[in-house]
Amino acid sequence: MNDKKSNPFKDFDWLEAQQQYLNAWESFGPGTKNKESSSSSSPIDVPWVQALDFWWKSVESATPRESRDFFGKVVDQTRVFYLVSNQLTQFMQTVSDINKATENWQDKLAEQFQHMKVFFTKQQDPTEAFKGIMGAWNLMPMDTLQRTFSSASFMPGDFLQEFKPEGVQSVTDKFLSVPGVGYTRESQEQVQDGIKLWSEFQKTLQEYNNALCGVTVNALDAMHKKILSMAEQGKQVNSLREIYDLWVDCNEEAFADYVFTKEYSELYGRLVNTLMACKQHGRNIVDEALAAMNMPTRKGLDTINKRQQELRRELTTTRAKMEQGAKHIQKMDSQLAAMKKELEIIKSGSGKPADKEMSSPVSNNISRKKRAAKKKGVRKKTTVSKVARGKTSSKKVAKKKGVRKKATVSKVTRGKTSSKKVAKKKGARKKATASKVARSKKTSKKVARKKKSGKSTKDKMIVIKI
Amino acid sequence: MFPFQIRPDEIASEIQTFNNKLAQGFNTLAEIGDIEVGVSPKEAIYKEDKMVLYHFKPRTKKQNPVPVLIVYALVNRPYMADLQDGRSMIQGLLDGGLDVYLVDWGYPDGGDRFLTLNDYINGYIDRCVDVIRENHGLDKINLLGICQGGTFSCCYSSLNPDKIQNLITTVTPIDFHTKDDLLSHLVRNVDIDLVVDTVGNMPGELLNMTFLSLKPFRLMGQKYMDLVNLLDDTDKARDFMRMEKWIFDSPDQAGEAYREFIKHFYQENGLVKGTVKIGDDPIDLENITMPVLNIYAAQDHLVPPDASRALEGCIGTDDYTAIEFPGGHIGIYVSSKAQKMIPPTVSSWLSERT
Numbered sequence: 001m002n003d004k005k006s007n008p009f010k011d012f013d014w015l016e017a018q019q020q021y022l023n024a025w026e027s028f029g030p031g032t033k034n035k036e037s038s039s040s041s042s043p044i045d046v047p048w049v050q051a052l053d054f055w056w057k058s059v060e061s062a063t064p065r066e067s068r069d070f071f072g073k074v075v076d077q078t079r080v081f082y083l084v085s086n087q088l089t090q091f092m093q094t095v096s097d098i099n100k101a102t103e104n105w106q107d108k109l110a111e112q113f114q115h116m117k118v119f120f121t122k123q124q125d126p127t128e129a130f131k132g133i134m135g136a137w138n139l140m141p142m143d144t145l146q147r148t149f150s151s152a153s154f155m156p157g158d159f160l161q162e163f164k165p166e167g168v169q170s171v172t173d174k175f176l177s178v179p180g181v182g183y184t185r186e187s188q189e190q191v192q193d194g195i196k197l198w199s200e201f202q203k204t205l206q207e208y209n210n211a212l213c214g215v216t217v218n219a220l221d222a223m224h225k226k227i228l229s230m231a232e233q234g235k236q237v238n239s240l241r242e243i244y245d246l247w248v249d250c251n252e253e254a255f256a257d258y259v260f261t262k263e264y265s266e267l268y269g270r271l272v273n274t275l276m277a278c279k280q281h282g283r284n285i286v287d288e289a290l291a292a293m294n295m296p297t298r299k300g301l302d303t304i305n306k307r308q309q310e311l312r313r314e315l316t317t318t319r320a321k322m323e324q325g326a327k328h329i330q331k332m333d334s335q336l337a338a339m340k341k342e343l344e345i346i347k348s349g350s351g352k353p354a355d356k357e358m359s360s361p362v363s364n365n366i367s368r369k370k371r372a373a374k375k376k377g378v379r380k381k382t383t384v385s386k387v388a389r390g391k392t393s394s395k396k397v398a399k400k401k402g403v404r405k406k407a408t409v410s411k412v413t414r415g416k417t418s419s420k421k422v423a424k425k426k427g428a429r430k431k432a433t434a435s436k437v438a439r440s441k442k443t444s445k446k447v448a449r450k451k452k453s454g455k456s457t458k459d460k461m462i463v464i465k466i
Numbered sequence: 467m468f469p470f471q472i473r474p475d476e477i478a479s480e481i482q483t484f485n486n487k488l489a490q491g492f493n494t495l496a497e498i499g500d501i502e503v504g505v506s507p508k509e510a511i512y513k514e515d516k517m518v519l520y521h522f523k524p525r526t527k528k529q530n531p532v533p534v535l536i537v538y539a540l541v542n543r544p545y546m547a548d549l550q551d552g553r554s555m556i557q558g559l560l561d562g563g564l565d566v567y568l569v570d571w572g573y574p575d576g577g578d579r580f581l582t583l584n585d586y587i588n589g590y591i592d593r594c595v596d597v598i599r600e601n602h603g604l605d606k607i608n609l610l611g612i613c614q615g616g617t618f619s620c621c622y623s624s625l626n627p628d629k630i631q632n633l634i635t636t637v638t639p640i641d642f643h644t645k646d647d648l649l650s651h652l653v654r655n656v657d658i659d660l661v662v663d664t665v666g667n668m669p670g671e672l673l674n675m676t677f678l679s680l681k682p683f684r685l686m687g688q689k690y691m692d693l694v695n696l697l698d699d700t701d702k703a704r705d706f707m708r709m710e711k712w713i714f715d716s717p718d719q720a721g722e723a724y725r726e727f728i729k730h731f732y733q734e735n736g737l738v739k740g741t742v743k744i745g746d747d748p749i750d751l752e753n754i755t756m757p758v759l760n761i762y763a764a765q766d767h768l769v770p771p772d773a774s775r776a777l778e779g780c781i782g783t784d785d786y787t788a789i790e791f792p793g794g795h796i797g798i799y800v801s802s803k804a805q806k807m808i809p810p811t812v813s814s815w816l817s818e819r820t
Contacts, residue, residue, distance in 0.1 A: 048481055055489075064496060070710065071492060077690040078488060085477070230469040237470050240480050244691065251683045259680075260651060269655025276657065280664040302579070302666070309580035316589065 048082040084247050085240040106228065113224045117217050190288075194281050201274040208271050211264070219254035223247060484694065491697025498700065501708050504545035506556050508568070512597045516572030519594045525560040530813075532631055532820050533565035533598055533607050537591060537622075539614035540723065541673060543715045544570050547612065547799055550708060555799050558809025564816065565602075569594055569615075573717040579666050581720035583621075583727065584745035591622050595629055606631035606756075608816055613637050613769060613795070617731065620777070621744050624753040632819050634759045634812055637795055639769045640751075641776035643735040648680050649768060650732050658733070662725040670716030678713075680767055709800070738780055751777075757785035757819050761808065766795040787815060 056075045063071055223246060230237070237243055258264055287297040472480075512519040536556070538544035547568070548556040559566050569591065574581065598607050609630050611619030616638025623630045642650045662668070678685045696702040736742035742749045758781060762774035771790065778786055789811060791798045798804050 052485075059492075070707075071495070073686075074488070074492075074690045074693065077687050078484075078694070080687060081484075081691055082481070085481075227469055235469055238472060238476075240472070240477060241484075241691070243470070245688070248683045248688045252681060255682065259648060260646075265651050266655050268652055269657075273655075273657045273660060276660045276664045280660065283664065298666075301576070305577060306580045308577075309585075313585065313589075 046083060046086045048086065049079050052078055052082065081240070081244050084244050106231075109224065109227060113220055117220050190281075190285055194278070194285065197274070197278040197281050201271075201278045204267070204271050204274045208267055211258070211267060215254045215258050216251070218257070219247075219251040222254055223250040226250065487694050487697060491694055491703070494697050494700055494703050495707065498704050498707060501704065501711050503550070503708060503711060504548050505551050506548050506554060506560065511567075511601070512594060514590060514593065516574060516578065517590045517594075518570045518572065519597060520568045520570060522556060522560055522566040522568070524565060525557070526563045529563050529565045530817055530820050531565075531602075532604060532816070533567055533602055534559065534610050534634075534816070535594060535598055535607055536566065536568045537609065537611045537615035537619050538569060538571065539612055540571055540586070540719055541614060541670075541716065543712060543717070544568055544612075546712050546796070549712065549800050550705070553705075553800050553802070553805060555804070555809055558805055559812060562809055562813025562817075564813055567594070567598055571717070574667060574720045575718070576666065578720045580722050582722045582745075583618075586723055587618050587622050587744050588625070588747070591618060592626065595622075595626070599629065605629070608632045608634070610634040610812070611636065611638055612799075614639070614727070617737065620737070620751060620754065620781075621742070621749050623756065624749050624751050625744065625747055627753050627755055630756050632757045632759070632816055633754060634761070634815075635774070635777060636761045636808075637763055637766055637769045637774060637798055638760070638777070639731070639773045640780060641735065641738045641773050642732045644770050644772040644776075646770040647773055649676075652676065653728055653732050656728075658725055658728045662721045665721070667721045668719035668724045670718045673719065674714065674716040677768060709796075738776055751780035752782040754781040755783050757787075758783050759787045759789070759812065759815050761789045761791060761798070761811075763791045763793050763795055763798045765793060765797075768795045785819070 052075065060068065060071075226246060237246070283298060287299050290297045291300075507523040508520040509523070510518050511521045536544070536547065538547065548554045551557070556566055556568070571586075571590075595607060595609075599605065606629055609619045609623060609632070611617065611634070613636070616635035617640070619633060619635060620638070620640065623633045639647075644650075693703075693706050696706060730736040730742050734741060737749065737751065740748070740750060758777070760774060760777050762769070762771050764771055766774075775788065778788060791804065791807065793801055793803060798808060
C-alpha cells in the first residue's frame with residue numbers, strides 16, 4: 001500500500017468528534033463551570049484539547065509517515081491555541097457578570113493574569129509547564145540541542161535524563177569527593193567526572209528554564225497592559241484568534257527583549273558549553289571502551305578523515321600543477337610549430353624549399369648558415385646576407401650581384417613595384433640596398449607593434465630568446 | 467470597557483469552524499502528493515565530491531555574453547532560488563537574458579568533516595569559476611552570492627579580482643557585530659572549538675532550529691495557525707508545504723568550515739577587521755575593485771541590513787550600488803514582490819556593465 005495515497009482524514013467521522021467537544025463545551029455554560037479548575041487547568045482538563053487529542057489519536061497512525069511530523073506540529077499548535085483561548089475564555093466567564101457593571105473587570109483581569117502566571121510557572125520542573133502549554137517552547141533550541149547531540153553520540157544525554165541534580169545534590173557532592181581506589185580507580189574517576197559535568201549542565205539548564213519562565217511572565221505582564229490600553233482606546237477583541245495573536249505578539253516582544261541582553265548571551269553560551277563538555281566526556285569514555293575491544297574509535301576515524309582530507313588537498317594541488325604544466329607544454333609545442341612555419345616562410349621566401357628534416361629553429365638556422373657558407377652562388381649569398389643581417393655590408397653584397405640578383409632581392413622584399421621604381425630612379429645597387437633596409441625597418445616595426453599588443457609578442461619574444 | 471466581547475456561542479462557533487478547517491485541511495494536505503522544488507531545467511556540468519555545478523537552460527534567444535555563477539550558502543538548500551514556477555529568482559535572471567550557473571554543495575557527511583573554508587573558496591568555488599571561464603573562453607565572469615554564499619563570494623573576489631567582472635551580493639553578512647545581529651549575539655559566548663571537537667559536523671537540524679528560535683512563537687507556532695486558514699486552497703497549501711520542505715531541508719555543516727566561519731567571522735568579526743585568512747591568504751576587501759551590487763532586505767532578522775550595508779565602506783571599487791528590498795531574508799527570493807524587483811534589477815545592472 002502506498003502511504004502517500006492513503007488519506008486518513010477522508011472517511012473520518014469528524015462530526016462525531018465535533019459533537020464530543022461541543023458536549024464538553026457545554027460544561028462551560030453558565031452555572032456549570034467549575035471555578036476551581038479555571039486557574040489550575042492542565043491540558044487534559046480542557047475539553048477542546050481533549051476532543052482534538054481524541055481525533056488526532058484516531059487518525060495519527062494512518063497518517064502518511066513522511067507528513068506525520070508536520071501534521072503533529074499543526075496539532076500541537078492547535079492545542080496551544082485552544083489552551084490560550086481556554087484561559088481567557090474562562091476568565092471572560094468569570095467576569096461576565098461584572099462586565100455588565102463595567103466597573104471591576106480590571107481587578108478581575110489582574111487576578112486572572114496572576115492565575116495564569118501561576119499556571120505557567122508553578123510546576124516544579126518548568127519544562128513540564130512548557131510542554132503542556134507552550135508548544136513553541138518545546139521546539140526551542142535547548143530541547144533540540146539535547147535531542148540532536150544525543151543522536152550524534154554513542155552515549156546519548158538522555159541516559160541521565162532522570163538524574164536530577166537538585167534532588168540528590170548533597171549526596172552527589174559527597175559521592176563525587178570520594179577518591180577513586182583500587183583496580184577500577186580510573187573508571188571510577190571517569191564516572192565521577194561525568195556526573196560532575198552532567199550536574200553542571202543540569203544546573204545551567206535549570207537556570208535557562210527559569211529565565212524562559214521569566215520571559216513568559218513578562219509576556220503576560222505585557223499582555224495585561226495591552227488589554228488595559230485597548231480598553232482605554234475603546235478597541236475590541238472579537239475572536240479567539242485575535243486573543244491568540246495578541247498572546248504571540250506579547251511573547252515575541254518579551255523574548256526579543258530578553259535574548260538581546262548580555263545575560264542571555266552568556267547563559268546560552270554556558271548552556272551549550274556545559275552540554276558539550278558533558279557530551280565530549282561521554283564520547284571519550286565510549287572511545288576508550290571501543291579501543292579496549294580493539295574496535296574503531298571516533299578519535300581514530302577523525303585522524304583518518306583529517307589525513308585523508310590533507311592528502312586530497314595535496315592531490316588536488318598536484319593535479320592542478322600537472323594540468324598547468326601540460327598546458328604550458330602544449331603552448332610551447334604550438335610556439336615551436338609556429339616557429340617552424342615562420343622559418344619555412346623565410347626559406348621559401350629565399351627561393352629554396354624548406355628542409356623537412358629540420359627539427360628546430362636553432363638547428364635550422366645553423367645548418368642554413370653552414371650551407372650558405374659552403375655554397376658561393378650569387379643567389380645563395382643573397383640569402384645568407386638576408387639571414388645574417390648586418391654582417392656583410394649591403395654595399396659589398398650589391399657589388400657582387402648582377403642584374404638578375406637584384407631582381408631576386410627585390411622579389412623577396414615584397415615591395416616589388418616600389419623597389420623597381422626606386423631601382424629605375426637610383427640605379428640597381430642602391431635599389432637592392434634600399435629595399436632590404438626597408439624590409440628590415442618594416443619587420444622591426446611589426447615586432448614593436450606586436451610587443452605592444454601583447455599576445456603574439458610573447459611568441460616573438462620566445463623566438464628571439466631561442 | 468472590557469475589550470473582550472465574545473459570547474460563548476460565538477466562541478463555540480469559532481472553534482467549530484477552526485476544527486472543520488483543520489480536518490478539511492488535513493484532507494487537502496494528505497492529497498497534495500509530492501512537492502516539487504527546483505523547477506528550472508538544468509544540467510550538471512561539473513562535479514567534485516558532493517558539490518555539483520549546474521548550468522541552467524537559457525530562456526531567451528540572446529544572452530548576456532558574461533555568465534553568472536550563483537554561490538549559495540552552506541546552510542539549507544539552493545533550490546530556494548528556484549522554488550517553483552513564478553517564484554524563482556533564477557527563472558527571473560534567465561528571463562533577463564543571463565546565462566546562469568549554480569553551485570550546489572550537497573549534503574556533507576562524516577567524510578567531509580575536515581573541509582575548510584579554504585577548500586570551499588579556493589577549492590570548489592575557484593574550480594567552478596575556472597570551468598565556466600574555460601567553457602566560455604572568458605577571463606572573467608560575474609559572481610552572485612546568496613547570504614553566506616555572498617560572504618564567500620566577497621572573499622573569493624578579493625583573492626581573484628582578475629577572474630570576476632561584476633560582484634552581486636544578496637542578504638550578505640559583512641559586519642557580524644551590528645547591534646541587531648541576534649545570531650552573532652547567540653554564538654558570542656559559545657566555545658566553538660569544544661562544540662566542533664565534540665560533534666564533528668554541525669547538525670543541520672540544530673542550526674535550523676536555532677534560526678527558527680530567533681522568533682519561536684511566530685515561526686514555530688503562529689504560522690501553523692495561519693496555515694489552517696489557507697488549507698481550503700490546494701495551491702496555497704502546496705506553496706506552504708514547499709516552503710516548509712525547504713526550511714527543514716538542512717544539510718549538516720562540515721565541522722572545520724563551520725568552526726572557522728563562526729570563530730573568525732561571527733565571533734571575531736574578522737572580515738571587516740581584515741584579520742580573516744582563507745588558507746594562507748589574508749582577505750582584504752579593498753581588493754574588490756570590480757563593480758558591486760549589494761542587495762539587502764529591510765526586515766531581515768537573520769542578516770540585519772546594517773550587517774550588509776557595511777560592505778560599502780570596506781571595498782575598493784568606484785562602482786558600488788546598494789538596493790534595499792522591502793521584505794525579509796527569504797522573501798527577497800520567493801515573494802511575488804521580489805520576482806518583479808530583484809531579477810530585473812540584477813539583469814539590467816549587469817547588462818550595463820558588460
